[in-house]
Amino acid sequence: MPERVYEHQEIEARWQLRWDATPGLYKADEDSSRPKYYVLEMLPYPSGSLHIGHIRNYAIGDALARYKWMQGYNVLHPMGWDAFGLPAENAAIKNNRHPYEWTHANIAEMKRQHRRMGFSYDWDREVTTCEPEYYRWNQWFFLKMMERGLAYRKLANVNWCPECATVLANEQVIDGCCWRHETTRVEQKALSQWFWKTTAYADELLRDIDGILEGSWPDRVLTMQRNWIGRSEGTEVDFTLEGTGEKIRVFTTRVDTIYGATCVILAPEHPLAQQLLDDAGRARAKEMIDARKLKDVSDVLKDGHFTGGYAINPYNNERVPVWIGNFVLMDYGTGAIMAVPAHDERDFEFCTTYKIPIIPVIRPVDGELAVNPKAPFTDYGIAEIAGEFSGMTSADARRAMSAHAEKHGFGNLSITYRLKDWGISRQRYWGTPIPVIHCADCGVVPVPGDQLPVLLPTDAKITGQGKSPLAEAESFVNVNCPKCGKPARRETDTMDTFVDSSWYFYRYCDARNSNAPFDSKKIAYWFPIDQYIGGVEHAILHLIYSRFFTKVMRDLGLITNDEPAARLFTQGMVIRDGAKMSKNKGNVISADETITNYGADTARVFELFAAPPEKDMDWTDAGADGAYRFLSRVFRFVTRNVDRESEGHPASDRKALRKLHQAIHRVTDDFDSRWHFNTSIAGLMELLNLLCDEEPNLSKAALDQILPAFVLLLGPFAPFAAEEMWEAIGRTGPVFKQPWPKYDPEVEKEDAAEVILQVNGKLRGRLIVPFGADHATLEKAALADPKVQSFIEGKQIVKVVVVPDKLVNVVVR
């Protein structure tokens, strides 16, 4: 057959039509006898257009899904839309168009691009989080959390982004700025807000990082989560306030230094501070609190004010002054600390500023106790001037002193976390309404389960002015109290959209269920997710919320898995000319543009080839040209060799088949272990190069093995081209349903071993010998090699190292 030109546009358009006309092509069923495999890519926000960053994410997942199908797995590969969120609302304000319309138009557009890319999703399971059929279960979970005391409302200082005009969770504040507006400083506002008790699971979230997830999730993600949870072991100790006898509880990780405590410092917000301070002092406290709103505490100089009160250190009965200090945080530990200036940087700075005594009580293991130190000694050492604990190491003293506090009832061991509860209230329209009613008589009343969903009103006025738009919708707000029946008001805040994405992957297992979020039996079949794939930017936000949600659902008895995903893969970013792609820079490359210029297959192959998937990759048009050239060479090679009658030379056949089996081996290994598709594709390129070299001498029999195997190997990376070639060589049926080729260790083996000859570790020659040549033979052959001889002449042979089939190293002096 004459070779055909690789007309990517025509080929891809035709196969897209055929696939679209095959409903259920990628359908996944629960009742399969084959082992299941759940591969999941993080669902996108429907911003309006797929770009090459999305393509990279989906190309990885799609290659894996297709490989697993070919390996005989029952694959679940779903896709959906993280459809609530601010951009829809902002677009609505700008274009005077309802967020629902805007969102759905974007989804339709992105789905069209998905189809052009040929990704293998089971669209019957599509989840769109802004649909009542989905968000009603957010509300259902909210009620369940309330029942279990995991959802509560409190007045708190919360993060406020002026740009978003809404509250943010701690996880959504990056370097004091909003996660979506990197230059907008987040302010502190006191508001009544709903929280979910993520802290109730702090310990388990941490424990499972070290147990279940260690080794299966990327280290850097686990590290980030460990840091975020921030577990800290220490001791809580009560200092007694002189006069009233009230207790001031402090938290310290260094109770071994407590004999050196020279004052107690309260956070300016501390209730006791308000009580101790006079009017002037309260004004100072307010100053400190206000200063924090403007700047990060870390940028501000130490500031303090004496309250006038004194407290007694329970260990040595010393009387120490009680201060307030701007660096003490109300929401960490107990909101109060003991200051030990001799052994802590911050305390040293504070006490030096205010001329508070500095008393060293820990000496270095091999040194003396410092006198009038110029700097704090913060290492562990030996306790001195510490009563019965003198002479103990810091570690022993911590244990003994904590036990002492517990025995005498003025303290105990304590574990403190940095993690805080998840604030989920948002003062915006385009989200899930929080299903509670505020009644003047009954207080906060949950909406009865049979009244769900609480639908988003369609007549709300969206202004972006920082008040909940739902508050303006009279028909929505005014209801009767479910308890007493009197007029009451609905909650007008909506939920953080991270709620939506915390459990969507469970819904995929039973996407059309209208009686429950899902059928637990289906979850038991599919979960855990075998492989989750997404960007590392979600390492803390989405992934910690999802883990929390999973644990709550397990404790509700809905599921049995402890973690959502058995394995996590975080792919690198796609950058352009060394810069992150962003709309502001105008360097975003759209999927449409790429598919038209290069084709979907080329885009996939290039993105997988340019770098290992966990690293950032730079998109270059020249690189994409290279991927196109490769596909086009394969295509021409295959089409011109269909039905070619040729005798061939056995030597060429053997070489070609050997390379083929080596390629199968390499691609299979890459899929099974480390996902370095760049080397998989390099292997296929090497195979093609060799086939072209040997082409005139290949027999029909060899080609009959090589062509189909090559097409199958290419299938996960370039599905359109593979399908076209599969048909061209006279085969039928989707490529991804064919069995994955197997390699034969006998065929892939080289004819003979190439043994490297070294003298003193330097390459001096090589030797072709049969496999399995023994030690003595190799040594003799190496020493007989003229090149080797020229380097050992006149020298004394110290020893000869022989690695069979590999290397001989002659060591001379």
Next chain:
RNA sequence: GCCCGGGUGGCGAAAUCGGCAGACGCAAGGGACUUAAAAUCCCUUUUUCCGUAAGGAGAGUGUGGGUUCAAGUCCCACCCCGGGCACCA
């Protein structure tokens, strides 16, 4: 400051278990085909030195040490880049 990654040609990278450094691709240069261009195909391409040449010798994976017959790979110290956490007591 603490904790994770990472540093290899002009560029993206490969070397999977301590055994030939630079596979594969890009870019560049040269050539074939063509009236010409595109496309395609072939060759060269880490570096220094010796040689007219064939060829040969040396250096080289951020820096400095170490282990080893043998180190990009293991150990120690340091430098640089990226990321996370941080007045968290």
